Amino acid sequence: MAQSEVRGEAPAVEDTMSLTPKTSNTPARSGRRAGGRRAGGPKTDRRRRRRRVLRWSATVLAVVILGTTGAGYLYYRHLNANIQKGARANGDDSKARRTAPNAAGQTPLNILLIGSDSRNSAENLKLGGNRSHAGDPPLADVQMLIHLSADRKSAAMVSIPRDTRVDIPQCKDPDSGKVYPPTNDIINVTLARGGAGCTLLTWENLTGVYIDHWMTIDFAGVVRMADAIGGVDVCVNQNVWDHPTPDVPGGSGLKLTKGTHKVQGEQALQWLRTRHAWGDDLKRARAQHMYLNSMIRTLKKQNVFTDTGRLMDLADAATKSLKVSEEIGTVKKLYALGTQMKSVPSDRITSVTMPNKRDPQNGNHVVPDEAGADKMWQMLRDDVPFDKNGGKPEPAGNTGKAKPAGKPSVDAARLGVLVQNATRSSTEAAVRQRASAIGQVLVQKGYSRAQADASGSLAEDKTLVRYPSADLEGDAQAVAKALGIPMSSVQKSTDVSGVTVVVGADWRTGTSYPKQSKPKAGDLPDGSDAVNGSDTTKCMDVYSVYQW
Template sequence: MPSVGGGAYGNGHGGNGNGHGGGGGEGPGNGGRSHRRGDGGRGDGAGEGRRAGRSARRSRRKRALVWTAGVLSFLILGTAGAGYLYYEHLNSKLKKEDLNLGSKDMADHKPNSAGQTPVNILLIGSDARDNKANQKLGGGRDTFGADPLADVQMLVHISADRSNISVLSMPRDTMLEIPECRDKKNGKVYPALKFEQTNASLGRGGPGCTVATWYNLTGIPIDHFMMIDFGGVVSMADAIGGVPVCVQQNIHSRTRDGKGSGLKLKKGTTYVQGEQALEWLRTRYGFGDGTDLYRAQAQQMYMTAMVRELRKNTKLTDPNKLRKLAEAAIDSLTVSDTINSVKKLLDIGNDLKKVPASRITTTTMPNVYSTRRPGKVEPMAGEAEDVFRMIREDIPLDGKASSATKKKPKTETTPVSDDPAAAPGEIRVRVQNGTDGDGLGPAPGRAGEIAGALGAKGFTRATTTSVRNPQAKTVVRYGADDLEGDAQAVAKSLGIPLSAVKKAPASDGLEGITLTVGADWRQGQSFPKPKPKSNKVPASAKAIKGDDDKACMPVQPGFTW
């Protein structure tokens, strides 16, 4: 089995870069200062009533505080948001950056029948070694001062009706297209990279480029991001008294040449705290087959276990500890400018707390090992898009019904053109290869193959062009109104739906008809018939339920003791 990415202290970025694994996870708690006021010794009934009311309010505030810590720790791998009574102080320390540094605007959400919309939050764990605390925890002296890498990337989808949460992890060693990004602080433009490792996106202007990269691949509109560094994992795990994790055998993550996180645990369940919690999140050598895919699985297990611990409402009861936790959290948290205050963090927390653990589902992007870059992975054609589509369409990944799955899909029909088509042998059409429109490499020879198929159907004037035009979906474009019928005839001959026939804007200067073979047609001479949409998450996504407290990580041979 090829080794994906670098070790926890090894080399993983494009084979040469930093490979620090868990990346982040700092966990803000909603800490605060407990203010107490005396009642002047009053003993009348009204005083008692007011004291009871204040006591109830304090109790509600404490419960809300614990809930907020819980749901926001879920959001940021063990970091809790910030709130409580010194809101303004924390609010002034909240660091914000632009949501999207790409050139493509993100689509708006489609509301459900009740007018509700989902919320998508990209969690980014940075391996930045930009201060002494992170340098001590992160190791890797040779990477001090280097561009940070987005070594943890998880998309949290809160359903429109707030009944369920879906979490999608992308392995840090995923090879894909990183779009052009502009650093708005200094105006620097980073050109698009056709085939690069996803964690490099963070160093191209900031987290807004990681957002743009996700949107470019998945088409999922992202509302917010939250980025954290190493330090908060330690403080959050300590604050809640540890997080339960499980291994099937004794494990020690250390290779003969000194690589590995150093994690050493006995078989069964252990409550990890402090730096041991960070070791768990960063362990690659020792889990499963030693690849980054199992590290992502371990991070998901940790996150769901932390949520379960926090929901017990028995840990975070010390206001002073909560205050310190919130301070540490805010110091290592950067959010998108769409989260303009700590109140917005608390609002997100209120949405999250409505969802029971049984309706939280964590998954990993379906992937395959890359043949173009050994040791790395690429999105799995078909099944990765199935998961992306389910999130875009607000379909729960746990298989249970929701308002989204109950709606009947609308059928759209494109009318046949009134413009009569010429004879096939008279229609000129150029064919170009756009099969790399999904971030994968182009399928070679597709333009020639489809031009040949057209020729066999009588379109003898079909030619090819070497100009590539990456498209996710196959499209037939025409330049003038009197070519609409001809363009539809070309589409019908190959089984391409008429909805894929488009008039090119005048600014394109297109003359004639161009057929661009998209990423949805990588093989075969007839356009593939659409498969019935499935609302079941594929097995390759390795779904884990939030209330599964029996999960246990397999241990890699050679890393037991």
């Protein structure tokens, strides 16, 4: 737990072991006269009782929250022992780069929240049903990126539907050591191909957004958290019962009457798992966003961060329910994340779903709608707010003066430049001879040693210029300038041995790099199904088959 900056507050938990009780030389006052009678009248007694209550409350707060005694330290250790941890990434094939700091030196924070459908415990099997999947590797049925802006004044929650077909990189299982080769499949299988670290890598390669941490939660964890919070308000426009039908087996079991209800425990899990009653998996993402927005509003109202008892219950439930990437695997760091999220006003929190379209290879799946999805990923990479309720944001990467371009190490005619064709995407094949075409453009501009890479096509959403070492940075910048590629796309990389132009899916035609328009705050693409965190009017429509 983060040490407070308020004067007079006790040290943080990490300082507990260095504390030793101090013995006062001041004699204790008994508060009694000779003969055992209390000094003063009834008012005095009430004041003394109030002081005793205040002293007792202060002692409990110090013991439980700040850990300034042995009991507090043991409780803190208990919470830390609850937390399961894992490697942040289970592979090396990441195409994401951190967003540059703003003028104040602040950077965005990205956390990937993963809901697992694991049925590998009696508790999860009871809640999840379908015993035929007991013992199977878990799937990542809920995937949501939580983006906190660099200034911590706005936030976004972005979902990718579980049946989205994407390129999945090579991943290694952290427990068995098994290596899974790259594949093209629906995104929810990533959890079974190397754990949460593989899901994170897949997101990074799809979006180009650097993800700092991941968290996973299973069925039982959702129930514990919902109980600890005390319930969350949800709303339906019609009576709903998500039950098996002759045509569609399964169902979450959710049964509610029209209107607003406070759901908790197993009923909260049913709300989050309901799909058929809403119509499809995309509507389920909307219901999940509405639940999380309502949960955040509930926590803000309860002010659990200053309520000792509630904070204890929530801390115990959270640490038992979550598995997290190892770099945030302590109570102090999780508490710090919670306080950062708490500081964002509800009307600056926006929940969206990745724009998508039906998969031409399988009507039950979807693929990214590239124009809309790419715009959303760019907004995340550039830290552009998803809402219009804030002032003018400090642009990411604005650190005052622009970094001066480096000086090329050799003349253009002597520099070897490799051009790679990375125009392939999850929905479109690579453009034939694209590397050769851009290589010829470089030759015409004086880079006579430029040549196309004949090793095969790659997949990259954005065109990049990569270089392996600092001495070639100026050369890479000069190549980018010659092609009209922005300096923000010039990156140092150990994956290349020389200056390399990676022609991405954003440059499939033409010999001049297309100018990219910068998105503005709140300018979300069509198909994002945005929900504002302060909107309490949203209710879910129920598909007619599941009304009663």
